[in-house]
Amino acid sequence: MAKTVLETKVIIVGAGPAGAATSFFLTKYSIPHIVLEKAVFPRDKVCGDACSGKTALVINRANPDWMDEIYQRSADFTPSWGIIFAAPNGKSIEIPFTQRSAPAAKAPGFTVSRLFFDNFLFEKMASPFCTIFQNASVKTIARHEGRVSVEFEVGSDAFSVTAPLLIGADGDKSITRRLLLPELAEPRTSAVGLRAYYKGVTGFHSENFIELHFLRELLPGYFWIFKLPGGMANVGVGILSADVRKKKINLRARMQEAIENNPAIRQRFADAEMVGKVQGWGLPFADARQPISGDRFLLTGDAACLVDPFSGEGIGNAMYSGMLAAEAIKKSLDAADTSAPFLRIAYDDVFFKRMGQELNISTRLQQLCRYDWLFNLVVNKAHKSEALRNTISGMFCDMDLREQLKKPSFYFRILFNR
Ligand SMILES: Cc1cc2nc3c(=O)[nH]c(=O)nc-3n(C[C@H](O)[C@H](O)[C@H](O)COP(=O)(O)OP(=O)(O)OC[C@H]3O[C@@H](n4cnc5c(N)ncnc54)[C@H](O)[C@@H]3O)c2cc1C
Incomplete structure (x- = not known):
């Protein structure tokens, strides 16, 4: 089979929120890049579908018109003004995300199905600097003579692409992490989550506050209910992977039990119906002491294990890391230095300077939540x-x-x- 040989400045593996954000900012810096994505968009991703102010901040920096579009598309995005914490004893508190001064201020967060949101971001990647291959699953990566190269196939066509730098944005089961940081292939701490879509759930807050129900049997994890557009709700549970293994927890049964029996929850599901099936996926928690780059590569989002250990938020951190990775790439290409020491200063140090404190607090909170x-x-x-x-x-x-x-x-x- 004849192979097409390609050259570019940056190879991005994965077109989820981390890969898309990296691409937006590489385009801003006029840096040509090739995105390799194993799925074909629109594609689903198991998630709670809740986006925080950090996601909005990155989108706004990439292009403020895109945030305006989000605020206007109420059929696809539900604005959220705050969060409800329900304690193990069933009592709850409502906490607005911000203390609002002006009534017309825009909601800091929103919910949106990942099937829709990721495709929204995917379409925004289109630019003269970005070439995308879908249905292109990366299996091998080689680093040699100051370059990094990837072989991939799309259907019956074979390709080889070479660049000075590679971005791993390929999610929780990242092959880039396993191949490029093999000694740290597994996250130090992780959680597992289940998600189901329901229609007909009642009793939502008038300003669409997202709801975290800290049930005793799931601590420090929680059961969530997030209102979505079209009368739908994203319902799920998340728990530490170590607890599932140690206590042999049947998470699906726990989720069902909460829906059927929990006094604060069950009446809201009286007329509700599940749409589709329950699906699970992992959440690799952040650890501020671990590297997120090396010789000729940078990891972003779940591939870098950047999920907030308390809230489970990963979309905002994925997009934020993508934005900072693009800045680091610009510096690295300008300096013609793609070495691990250069990237550590340009990327790891910058990311953890801005996010390290927040992640450390979340780690502590997660421990206290027990x-x-x-x-x-x-x-x-x-x-x-x-x-x-x-x-x-x-x-x-x-x-x-x-x-x-x-x-x-x-x-x-x-x-x-x-
Ligand atoms: C149950 C659950 C609930 C969650 N709820 C929330 C929430 O409410 N809010 C929140 O902010 N976060 C939530 N998260 C976390 C969030 O889903 C992730 O942190 C986020 O998706 C990370 O984005 P990413 O771009 O790094 O990875 P992904 O979104 O996983 O994207 C990775 C992309 O890489 C592609 N890919 C994978 N392997 C390859 C390969 N070998 N070659 C080419 N392409 C490849 C995949 O097809 C995919 O498109 C939740 C996670 C789970 C599991």
Whole structure:
């Protein structure tokens, strides 16, 4: 079979949110790149379908018109103004994402099916600098003489592409991570999640707050209900993989049990019906001490293990890492230096300087969430105290405020009303 030989500046493996964001910013810097994607879009991805302000921030930086489009397309995107935390004792608190000053302000977050959202991003990649191959599954990667090359097939056509740099954006089961960082192939901590779509779920917040129900048997994981457009809801459970293995938990049964028996949940599913089937996938949690690049490659999103260990948010972190990876690539190509030490400074150090504190706090929160009494305590007090609710609300935007959550004194003050 004759092989087509291609040359480019950057090879991106995977066209999910991480790969798409990298491509948007490479296009901004006029850097030619080739995207290799094993699926054919539109394609689904098992997810809770909730996008935070970080996702909006990256899209806005890529092109503010795209965020306007999102706000206008109410049939596809549901704006969300906040979050409901339900404690193991069933009590819940409603926390707006921001303390709104102007009533017309845009919602900080939104929900959208990944089938739709990822295709939305995929279509936005179109540019003179971006060439996309779909149905192109990467199986081997070679690094030699200052270059990186990938062989792939599309149907009966064989290709070889070579570039100075490669981006791994191929998700949780990343082959780029396994081939390029073999000693760290498995994430240090991970979770497993199940997702199902339902129609007819009732009792949503009037401003579409997303809902995390911290059920005792899932801690530090949770059961979620996220309202979607068209009368649909994304319903799921997430739990630490280590707990599933150690306690031999049947996650599907736990999810069903919550829907049928939990007093705070069951009546809302009285007339609900599942659409499609329950599906599962992994969430590789972030670890600020692990490398995310090396000689001639950078990893982004789930391939770099960047899911927030407390909230399970991965889309925003995937897109943010893609944006920073593109900036690092620009610096690397300008300096004609694609070595591991250069990329560590240009990418790893920049990413963890901006995100390390947030991820460390989330790791600590996830560990604290194992204590159901502590969770009950905070929610009980916040239920009664507007000041505490405002503090927690501020924590979504203010990292110094969120830092308080790591300190025992924060809980001491709540306990003794100081
Ligand atoms: C149950 C569950 C619920 C979640 N809920 C949320 C949520 O509500 N909000 C949130 O922000 N995050 C959530 N996440 C996390 C989020 O889904 C991921 O963090 C996010 O999808 C990561 O984006 P990515 O681009 O890195 O990877 P992906 O979205 O997985 O994209 C990777 C792409 O690479 C392609 N690919 C894979 N292998 C190859 C190969 N060998 N060759 C070529 N292409 C390849 C795939 O086809 C895919 O298109 C959830 C995850 C799970 C499992």
